[in-house]
Amino acid sequence: MSNTTQNTEEIVLEDNQILCVLTGEAKKTSSKEENLQSTIRMLNEEYGFDLSDMERDFTITFIDPETGKNKKQKVELVIFDKATHHVQENIIRIATVQDDKTKDNDKKKGVRMTLENAMAALDQCEFGLWTNGIDIKYLQREDDDFGFDYKFSDLSDIPGFGEDLNDLERPERSHSRKPANDSLIKVFRRSHDYIYGNEGRKKDAFWQLLYLIFCKLYDEKRRFTDHEKGISYRKKFWVGVKEQNTNEGRKAVADRIKSLFDELKKDNIFSGVFDGNESIDLTDKGLAFIAGELAKYSFLDATVDVKGLAYETIVSNTLKQEAGQFFTPRNIVRAMVEMLNPNENTRVLDPACGSGGFLVMVLDHVRKKIAAEMYPELDEVLITEKYNSYEVNERVRQYAENSIFGFDFDPDLKKAARMNMVMAGDGHANIFHVNSLAYPNWEHPQEIEKIKQAIEKSLNTMQDITNNYTPDARAKFDMVFTNPPFGTKVKVDKEIAERYYLSRFSDAPEVLFIEACYDFLKEGGKMAIVLPDGILGNPNTLPVREWILDKFKILASVDLAVEAFLPQVGVQASLLFLEKKTENQRNLVHDGGEDYEVFMAIAEKLGKDRRGVPIYVRDEDGAEILFESEKKYLAYNEQGKTYVKSRKEKIKMLDDDLPKIIAAYNEFLK
Template sequence: MANFDIDKKQLQDEVVLDDNQLVCVLTNSIKTATEKELLLQSIINQMDEEYEFNLSDMKRDYSFSYEDDEGKKKRMTIDLAIFRHEAEKEPENIERICIVFDSKAKESDKKKGVEATLHKALQATGCDFGMWTNGDKQFFAYRKEDEIGNERIEDISDFPGCDETIENLENMGDRAQPRKAANDTLIRTFKRCHDYLYGNEGRKKDAFWELLNLIFCKIFDEKRRFTDAEKGFSYRRQFWVGVTEQNTPEGQATVAKRIKDIFERLKKDDLFKTVFDGNEQISLSDRGVAYVASQIAKYSFLDATVDVKGTAYETIVSNTLKQEAGQFFTPRNIIKCMVEIMNPNQHCRVLDPACGSGGFLVMVLDHVRRQITRNIYADRSEAEIDALSNTDETVNKIVRQYAESMIFGFDFDPDLKKAAKMNMVMAGDGHSNIFNINSLEYPFGSLPDLERINEAVSTSVGHRGDYATCDEHAAKDSAFGKFDMIFTNPPFGSKVEVAQGIVEHYDLSAWIKSPEGLFIEQCYNFLKPGGKMAIVLPDGILSNPNTEKVREWILSKFKLIASIDLPVEAFLPQVGVQASLLFLQKKIGIELGQKEDYEVFMAIAEKVGKDRRGNPIYKRDDDGAEILYPTKKEWAARNRHGELITRSRVERVRRLDDDLPEISEEYKKIMGI
């Protein structure tokens, strides 16, 4: 994003927001931030970014008069009306209608439901296409007239975008160009699908996994765009749903068969078969498959940024694995800060020995992907870099090679191993080196992937040819001493116990037996001489008198690069812990035991963009008013002809009150990164 230079005081005088207010992206007016208003803002952005309608052709809260069937004059208000380009804002010029309610409204309600509002609006205006949503559910409708003027309204899976017709959607089918998801669209879509499976398919225990199976069918089908081209085949989408296909049992069965056939193929594919055991099945009804497929078929997962996909994916993970296993994952802003400070490149072999759902690994992959894209397309804008980093074949080939050979993740939870693999595939592959082991037990243990790690690491070293820089004291076929960088947030706390048979293998166990303390030593073992580590640690290790020996051990083995103190809000509301980010570099032999004098970057993050309840907090002025920043938002996406088009809009936005981006920028400035 590019920011305009504007005096903050002047901006404050023009617009002052209370805590429950926002500025409408369409009208630039202040609105109360109700659930409905927030959803409406999302729909406006969606119509602009995904469907490519111009903001100048939209009008919110549009009221007009009409005559009902009995000739009585009535008045109606449409939440969002979209008019023909540059046409007068009259009812006869409306091309799309969007009806928006909060989650309390039900689709069958006699006053607020689909028929009572959307169908009525279509009939009153003569508009052909409309959408009804309450956030949790979304319905599209198509008003049709036969040759003699009889009117019928039909459910459809989507409505056409700007300059598109229903015939475009019907005729293109397997050749249609999916849209690039805007803002929170994927989050809402994933949640909508998950809730549907949970509530309508009886999948209370495995809705998450059933949804992921279908998401992976979609990703597999999109990746054929590249793999078919490499084989000289003409690509045709197979993961698609016809405009009215889900309306009949026959159509639902056709969709389900198409999707299930994809699933059987992907389980045997070289890229995907390591994610699945091979005996998985899509166990949903034909209706359930058709519903979910209709929701996600319209979006391009490869074109979506890793940040958009990662946020959507982790939203579903957080509502499933966290609740089931008490898992608490690292917030994305903390992960991003750690990765930006360490600045890995495509020559770095990276490990997270407690990888969870793969948040660090995905962020590393995206960081390196953008570096590669910038190197190839140095003259392109940031918006184009965003798009090309996900869609360019040359970039994808280099990124895939890097991810498959240089990114590693270990976790002792088999469900998290699978979740991390899926997260990596969604982000751009590199899932083959995600292993189910207890990192603290390595090189011993009995978990199934233990024997595969040494071979995978040896293959990686052979691929890069960097054995000479590895730790000469570690065995050649061992994972010890082979990694350039480690990113991790190890499990910590008094409730997490480590078996005595594991503890006794660690020097640090003389002073600390908690997992986070032992992870420090094990990470040291995994690193090359000169290798770097970014780790989340509880402040007790860094400040308690009884852990002084641990700190002495750390400083004897590592150079301290940087330390960032986090506020208690960092991991709330999941868990309240005072923690810091520690950045360390493993000393090489000649440095061990030497007297040292060097500079250390230190910072205190007082705000991390949220309060103790997890609610977002935004930057404010000295009087406590939220500051609005005029911002030019640019994005690039491929149109239905495959052309890369850059579009933009100017909007006033709040910024999260988060010190971490400023801290990472200051570090990069000092270090010349």
């Protein structure tokens, strides 16, 4: 829940340097340095400790109990009691940070030699963490009753600013952490790798993790459903800080969460996602570990970008990019949605929805509009807190339930898309397992019937009777967003292809999808589609272009750099924005009258290189430029009330032309 404003003061950084968010100094880029920066941001934004109370690379001194001599140890990050002198006696938290190749049991750099050693020397410091950027270990130092000896206990988390261990033990904590920067991606990866490596479940690690994410979201959503029913909400998805350390504790966690899973499978939000015979098959130890990882964060309150990226990271690693299936990068999805600008009255379809990226972005776009309309007096960070308020959520839920539709040929991706919509804070979207090119004929008549019922319900709710020309989904949508499957690997059944006029010129799926999208749109409806450049440039596809010009008004065309879909697939593609002509408009053209301007742009930079590595804005000499910025975020005071905090930092900016193209298109429309 943060907001970053920038000014244009430029600072130049060498290629192998990274800027420390704590000191503002340039540091040599390394895995360890990047992990340290991530840890600083996490402890600042998620745990609420001020940067002014932190110090990096702090040397502590202690007496070696064996030799009686003074020894020194450098600790990567220490946190002092608020507004006190930065001396060893005032340290209340420490973080020892290693590179991502170091294991937690390493003899020199592992938990024991770094974190335990340092905590043993610090009388006031009860809590600490060790991380290699992937794994993270939390420890508590406990003194015995007489103060002569101590032991270390593993924890599932450590207290943040103004908290103690009792706060973490209460299931009804006033707030959960909102994941900052890459925390959620790391949690998902860590959890997936744990199941894959420690539970012997290589084939279904993804689904086992997904079931637990489902449970977490379902438990959070009960905040709203219990509110509606007038019953007091009691959280079930929680893990006591030491529950993972005993067999009894692990069993208690497992029992709680398995009962939650049985409950959610019967809930109408998840109907169509589960067959009912699914089960969580992890060991109690594994389940308690993953639950401890997931329980730290509030998923509903995390931004859609944070959740979407974390989710797609594990989906893309699992449901591999089979025949023509790959994820549309988020900056491209955002550009397409922002340029067409849907609102609460827009019925939307993605006929090749994959894991639901376009649908989630539409939902987020409309959510922001709803919140801005309901709370016009709030700006910047404060309005983000309202995105998941009961009032906003209720309108968002109704919008998704009535107006967002997704079709996909792959039943696993249908599940993944439903899940993605639940993560976006809704779960009620109409996502169906159907071949869009075969629609309305499909060998699953029950799925066709469900689509028909959903469309009828949507038309009735939105009182959209003027568009009820067909008894199905055709000619019903205000907007279509899609990245259809394309390429020589994807074959369309001859019988299906022949239904389309454009099959006379090409049987490529991307060509047939243009016509299918036309059929799904109302007159005056708009679409944004990703198309390979061949359709727009090859001489042999001229009849296809002529058909497009006859049927549509061209709103905009954005040529994408070849890096757009790399490293997944190398294809030169464009974004085409079209509006379905009315019969009158087409007749006017045939009578010789059509003259309009088309917005055209080339996105030469898309924020990443061919390997998918981010690229940043550089100066004329090729050095990366840093921009002064103010990062604002919500924090909690000791009474659990929110307030806005900010920190000044210098950041690199992605070299991405799409935000400029969106702004230019909005100017063009004016």
